[in-house]
Amino acid sequence: MTLFRATVLDTPQNPFTGGALRAESDAGLLVRDGAIADRGAFAALAARYPVDEVVDLRDGLLLPGFVDTHVHFPQVRAIGGLGMPLLQWLERCALPEEARLADRSYAEAVAADFVDGLVRAGTTSALVFGAHFAPAVDALFVEASRTGLRVTGGLVVSDRLLREELLTTPQRAYDEGLALARRWHSTGRTRYAVTPRFSLSCGDGLLDSCRSLLSDVEGVFVTSHVNENDLEIATVAGLFDGCGYVDTYDRAGLLGRRSVLAHNVHPTDVELRCLADRGATVAHCPTSNAALGSGLFPLKRHLAAGVRVALGSDVGAGTGFCLLKEGLQAYFVQQLSGGDGVPLAPAHLLYLATAAGAEALELADVGDLGVGRRFDAVWLRPSAGSTLAVALRHAADADDALAKAFALGTPGDVAGVWVDGGRLTPAPLAEAAALVDTAAR
Numbered sequence: 001m002t003l004f005r006a007t008v009l010d011t012p013q014n015p016f017t018g019g020a021l022r023a024e025s026d027a028g029l030l031v032r033d034g035a036i037a038d039r040g041a042f043a044a045l046a047a048r049y050p051v052d053e054v055v056d057l058r059d060g061l062l063l064p065g066f067v068d069t070h071v072h073f074p075q076v077r078a079i080g081g082l083g084m085p086l087l088q089w090l091e092r093c094a095l096p097e098e099a100r101l102a103d104r105s106y107a108e109a110v111a112a113d114f115v116d117g118l119v120r121a122g123t124t125s126a127l128v129f130g131a132h133f134a135p136a137v138d139a140l141f142v143e144a145s146r147t148g149l150r151v152t153g154g155l156v157v158s159d160r161l162l163r164e165e166l167l168t169t170p171q172r173a174y175d176e177g178l179a180l181a182r183r184w185h186s187t188g189r190t191r192y193a194v195t196p197r198f199s200l201s202c203g204d205g206l207l208d209s210c211r212s213l214l215s216d217v218e219g220v221f222v223t224s225h226v227n228e229n230d231l232e233i234a235t236v237a238g239l240f241d242g243c244g245y246v247d248t249y250d251r252a253g254l255l256g257r258r259s260v261l262a263h264n265v266h267p268t269d270v271e272l273r274c275l276a277d278r279g280a281t282v283a284h285c286p287t288s289n290a291a292l293g294s295g296l297f298p299l300k301r302h303l304a305a306g307v308r309v310a311l312g313s314d315v316g317a318g319t320g321f322c323l324l325k326e327g328l329q330a331y332f333v334q335q336l337s338g339g340d341g342v343p344l345a346p347a348h349l350l351y352l353a354t355a356a357g358a359e360a361l362e363l364a365d366v367g368d369l370g371v372g373r374r375f376d377a378v379w380l381r382p383s384a385g386s387t388l389a390v391a392l393r394h395a396a397d398a399d400d401a402l403a404k405a406f407a408l409g410t411p412g413d414v415a416g417v418w419v420d421g422g423r424l425t426p427a428p429l430a431e432a433a434a435l436v437d438t439a440a441r
Ligand code: GUN
Pocket: 072, 086, 090, 094, 197, 198, 225, 228, 288, 314, 317
């Protein structure tokens, strides 16, 4: 038994429906077999239990591990392509890099960069958009298993309008997806997600094959993109005879409680009702929406319609793995939305970055740090003298401290990450190798 001693912040009750931030300073979390067996004042727990070890995390804040509900594995090296709208960015930045993952050894190196980036940012669970190549997706799962990250992901499929080498057929998509799902679905901490890239690149036959895979493997997820960009939306309407974008997935039978659609910046009210009825989740990806100029996310309309919303980094259109940055950007967007914006308090941001994602991914025993949950946690400890350290020292209360963490926190402040009570260790730094790589290009 291990007793963790920390200032613990989490959101066991949804702040959008009346919950508040739960904050406890000098708290004790007793962890047995990866789960939180008891929680309370540190002194009381220390007196009650004969623990093997006390882990002192009092410096800084302990939060639930972040849950990233939309992030692209093959795009870690494509981050930072600014100045383009979606379709141009895909063609010039993302897809040329994604094509390189046809080479398994390249994919293995990218998988190491990718998983390491998530861990360093304090992410403990992620719904990952995989690659268009089955061996590359296999490499992702191998790396996730080695590291201990909770990864739900799958083979990305498309059969039109992308560069040739990224295209597949409905039968091949089904066969390769089934083989990957058999190997990785519900194996340790990995699970499978059926992943049509977006309706723009997927014909009806391919969407039907996605549905077959969904029906044939119990408990798999579905993830895709929707309503991100005006030109994309108009193109989809043209390809599907004026059918609404959400409906392209719904009529294929792809929407349910285990479906996560990224973006939804420009939905109709009918589409929001459909998503709410199906219990699907929208992954809000605010830095990506800003970087690609996609638009301002209509959070108020999602909440009013009862659509579930969580946060995604959308690396590589998003500008990094850090969900603190996504939370801050989500806050900015609502501030800039005038009367249509939702004023977001720090508790809302933490909820969106943790428990909301856990609910979307049906990770019933993660998302907060209450008794009975798995110990999935991130320890933020700013380096001495940093502005975040100064800000935390002078925070008025727990909400204020959390606001400062969102305003100023970066992966550089992540001092520890645990899943199931086990500490995840980032890969050794490889700057020298990276510099050689850059020079060789
Ligand atoms: N729509 C289809 N593919 C992508 C992608 O890779 N990134 C984003 N942001 N949108 C997409």
